[in-house]
Amino acid sequence: MDKKTCYHCGNEVTTFNRIEFDSKEFCCNGCKTVYEIFSENDLGCYYDMEANPGATPEEANGKYDFLEKSDIINKLLEFNEGTTSIVSLYIPHIHCSSCIWILENLHRLNDGVIRVLVNFPEKKATITYNDSKVTLKELVLLLTQIGYEPYISLKNYEEKPQSIDRSLIYKIGIAFFSFGNVMMLSFPEYFNIDDIWMREYKDFFRWLILLISLPVFFYSASPYHLAAWKGIKTKNYTIDIPMSLGIIVMFIRSTIDIIFDLGPGFFDSMTMLVFFMLLGKLFQQRTYNFLSFERDYKSYFPIAITKIGEDGVEEPIQVYEVVKGDRLLIRNQELVPVDSILISNSAFIDYSFVTGEAVPVEKKSGDKVFAGGKQVGDVIEVEAVNTVSQSYLTQLWSNDVFQKKVDMKYKTITDTISHYFTPVLLTVSVLAFLGWAFVDLNAAFNVFTAILIVACPCALALTAPFTLGNAIRIYGRNKFYLKNVTVVEQMAKVNTVVFDKTGTITTNANSTISYEGDELTKEQQNDIRNIIRASNHPLSRKLYNFLSTKVVVKPQFFEEIAGQGLVGVINDVKYLIGSPKLLGIDTEKMINETSVHIQINGIYKGKFIFANHYRDGLKELFDNLTYSGYKLVILSGDNDGEKEALQKLLPESTTLVFNQKPEEKLSYVNYLQEQGGNVMMVGDGLNDAGALAQSNVGVSVSENVNVFTPASDAILDAKMFEYLKSFLKYSKKSVKTIKLSYILALSYNVIGISVSIMNKMSPLVAAILMPISTISIISFVTIMSNYYAKKNIKKD
Template sequence: MIKEKCFHCGDDCDTIPIVFKGKHFCCNGCKTVFEIFESNDLTYYYDLQSAAGTTPNEVADKYNFLDDPIILNKLIEFNEKKHQIVNLYIPHIHCSSCIWVLENLNKLQQSISSSQVDFPKKMVRIAYNPEDLSLKQLVILLAKIGYEPYISLDDYDKGKKNVDRSLIYKLGVAGFAFGNVMFLSFPEYFEVQEFWLDQYKNVFRWLMFAFSLPVVFYSAQDYLISAYKSISSKILNIDVPIALGVLVLFVRSTLEIIFDWGTGFFDSLTGLIFFLLLGKFFQQKTYSFLSFERDYKSYFPIAVTRIATGGKEETVQVYDIKQGDRLLIRNEELIPVDGIVLKGNARIDYSFVTGESEAVVKESGDKILAGGKQLQGAIEMEALKTVSQSYLTQLWGNSVFSIDKTSKFQTITDKISQRFTIAVLSIAFMATFIWMFIDSSKAINVFTAVLIIACPCAIALAAPFTLGNMLRIFGRKKFYLKNTQTIEQLAQLTTAIFDKTGTLTTAQKSTASYEGMALSAEEESLLKNTLRASNHPLSRTLYNLLAAQDILTLDDYEEHLGKGIIGVLEDNNIKVGSANFVGNNSVTAQENTAVYISSNDAYKGKFVFSNQYREGVSKLFEEMKQTLDLGVLSGDNEGEKERLQALLPKLTPLYFNQKPEDKLDFVKSLQEQGKKVLMVGDGLNDAGALAQSNVGIAISENVNVFSPACDGILDASKFKQLYQYINASKSAMKIIKLSFGFSLLYNLIGLYFATTGQLMPVIAAILMPLSSISIVLFTTIATNLVGKKIE
């Protein structure tokens, strides 16, 4: 039987569809959105892309916390009497029609003056009149049309974000000055003697000097400050010869125009700084749009409903929750603190914390932990702890989350910088000292030429451009890394550890095998229609796996929470649920998840669910075992042990029943043995291990939704290419080493001519940017070739 598709969102209309003006809708919410669009002459929305809408959510009372002026001021970007601006994250933005409807909000609500969508970040910036429309009303309007914003505790804590644009300003100044200095140098390049000597020589030279001032003392200040701090700390880093080269070029060029010795090297000076900053900007830009420091605040609610004395409900900030408070947790709301169930039936999804998709059933008096999501109706609970003391936040309280991995990691550039710096300075001073005795008139030229020709700009550019380009290539291939140092660390790995559920397996269990007596056609039909009425995750999964049946109206339907469901049609009944519920008391402990079936009180059989492993898991492990030690850590029991042993290479270590702290300690123990560890996981239960590891990669079905703190996010569809990314990182390091080799060869040749007095500073200044450009071209071409090998 062909199902009708919802005209608004495109979902199947499982129940009897709602028909309005000849169009089918899956629910009243989608029908309401269509009515809103039609009444405001916005049905063109459906012409952009059919069924492009999203199913609206019920948000009654959910956003009462937006009435709190303290919270409101934290979220609002701009706030005046008749003008407020807010940036909201809309996870449902997915196509051009979404952009169209969100940028036409002013047609739905006249109090909205403008709205602008940032599609890559799924953000919408809305300006509106707060006298006619509150932020709460705006959010409810967005939810009604299927674009409910996601507002978290993280947004509240951050408040107004200060964006550091200093690098952009410095790059802009350097680029502007470089272009103008090159233009002013044209008469010298083309030897326009009459024009140059008679009229504008001094004007052009002093203009070049003026343009160089902001470049040296503003754009290059980070290099100068870094060199000063390095020398003060008695450590020589790569910035010392760069800073020295910049100062020598500037001082020498200034002296030349003062004493009319020549034009100076202002073009090389400004060009050098421009290219250095361009490399830094290129590196920074490639990963600025992703967040890798996410914790519980990224998805915790800002406020929750507290039941005060007398039964009055009030909205309070989560930080104000105290031990003993009575809280109301509505359907689909997150549990913000550890507590005890007082009223209602709790069915809680702990997938963010444990990685397991099955809901946990809790009754009155049972303890529940922060981080779970209530899935069925409303419950009342008593808070046992504050937010900061709850289980989930204690996971982030581990000292591993406060450690900066990069502070302990020495990059390849850092490793050679000190030796290179000492060598260059030694050669410069020794050559100058020798020439003081041979020909003192050439001594200053030799000193200047050595510092200019040996300026490590090519070395300084090799790593940023290589790794920056690799970051861009990885991002295009759906592998998003936190910074360039992660690539260097990927290339040094010795061990790879994987979580199981959600990492090696897909997010949902999608396969089931039937064991037992065959069901008749009538029983199959009754089973399908009974499952159709249930919202339990296993019921929905099994319903989708079974063959299509005619839709029938049951005479009776019962759902026993945590036990099973009963469907009755005429004289037949069917029970679906646990073994005890259907009357099969002979079942021993079952490691795999199973749903049992009885028909007319006679046991028939069971559907056994199995994890669906990601495509290419076996091949990936076979490839990785050639160079890496492998292991699997799982919070599950050993129900999948035999299947995993058959799937993975022989003797691959498998560890089950691992708690979050166990995973962290396991990674730490490997590191204490001198191993460089890669941890691949997906849930908050992996967060400690991801943070402890040398490189932590989070597997995500959607890179824009919550993922734990990590060094990289890998799109789940690219899981089987993980080893290709590791090999590409190793290739990137080879490219950098080759670049260093070319730079060293260039420096040795240049130093020979400079120390023997055969190289004039002006020639050295011309060769210096040429070497930098050649390195940039080489690294760009080489990394692009490496990128093409990644599928």
């Protein structure tokens, strides 16, 4: 019977199921339909990335009718505001770059799809779509139609799908069973037992060993054969090619030995080789899953939210302490950390964190407000409807919309080494085989196989991700939270550190505030407190805590002008609270000081003067940074009233720049970069968003307010501010660890290949050493990362 493979999915095509279309052959109408869909939508290059990348589409037949029910849809959706909805679906068939490409181009198949982000390790696709153009059911049916049927289980939807492929466990089990029995049956050969009974049954045992080894070669080792074949077809020369070739050579050689009665073969070595390689693969998966777990559940944000107690008392609590039913106070520019119901009359929510589009959505009392929205305008009250999901907040923070383009140097090095490693390895092994073939053909096969097995670029490939991943966890334990692993590398390159002043190098705690001007009535003080209640600016928070009145009144009008101050109306009385510029005061006549000025119905009343308290360890931090060669800059939106005090406190080389608007801060950071600076911007996330986005590394300092920007690359707990130099130093040590581990991995490969060329290593020993090398590299980077952390963090 004539057999071919389906152009779409690679399944067998016979004379009974063959469907011909466009000079190509398909196994069923489903695969043919998918091909037609891709061709009609100019997505034919899907098949150029990898041959037969698709899966046979399944018939739905009413399977997803339950997705027409709104209560079920609401359980599945992560976000639903206006016409924009977001859903994350587990898609088991995701297995290669072609899958990622077609899913991230899903908008070309249906214009209702806005964006698709694929998480390849977790086989998850996060889909943002317009629900006025496509329903969730239609979206799932489209995915099913093109061979990417999602797995939806309402019962277990909150549970993370199993990350370990169960088939890998089955393959390991079969390999373990086979090599155990093969070794047991090979004992007479090992000890050269030569009695009559053994001579009579020797051939039977050898053929039985061959039979037992077949499942290992064709099933347990199949991932290596398939990966090698795909690598050859796509010219992506991965380590799976020499691994597969080594197994094939041992199998063929052993089969020939048994058929022609030349010897017992190497089936014991082959089966144990496959067993140990699969164990190494399982170990890698387990380790990656452990790192993923650490990232999801221990890298919670050190931000706080204001909880309103039953007695009306406001208290800041950590976001992960929020539980269902808690009443929360959300100020201007503050993030809503959990799905909630709006209690206040109205609110304007900015969902740019979620969708990337900064168009505030108006909400009314009783409406649902989704986690990730940012309040714009007056203070509001909400009631939490569930607990905080730290992994969801991390996902929002890591939204690709806000990612910076960085130079992935170590990823490039790893890719380069891996690309050239396999061709060089094959060349060396062939030359060694030819050289030994003239001396001893058996030795030549042993040398050829051992070289292919012992060489392991896995160790090279794992150094950077494991080192940087471990560094992120160590930073997190020390309350410095990084967006992703690339931030560690970027921090190691920093040579210029720019600090905001108010709320960054100064602290809200222990501030001394005095008032100069016309006396304010208790009613006016209460109005001022209620207006600044909605603001997250550090001076607003200090003044709010300073004023003693407690009566809560909602302003008729509220506006916060970035870099200037607040405008509010209460009982038809207009208040201007902020800088001299907001009030129209001639700044040349003003005494240089940190102050907040008050104007009521056009009449200037006076000012609150703040005696700034700088953070503990500020002088030591700046001295250490200067000593280490960093260029330091204070970039402030305030006047230069603190200039003289800062000049006495900080090193002479520190540059002090005052009266900077938010856009001027951004321009100044850009200027530093043009001068060759690799800039870390440290701010409070309020008036620094542009500068944080422009900088190479943006750090948002979090004290007791739930404010940070998606432009920031890291969040630093204010209590750890004095250890910033230690964090920078540790980033350099992490890069040093990567370089040392590269040297270690390359040394292992050079020594292992050299010993194999000299015929001093058997294929079995090579198979055992391969996972050991991976374990040793992971252990090395873990030990070194923890050693440098213990030695450097908090010690300067």
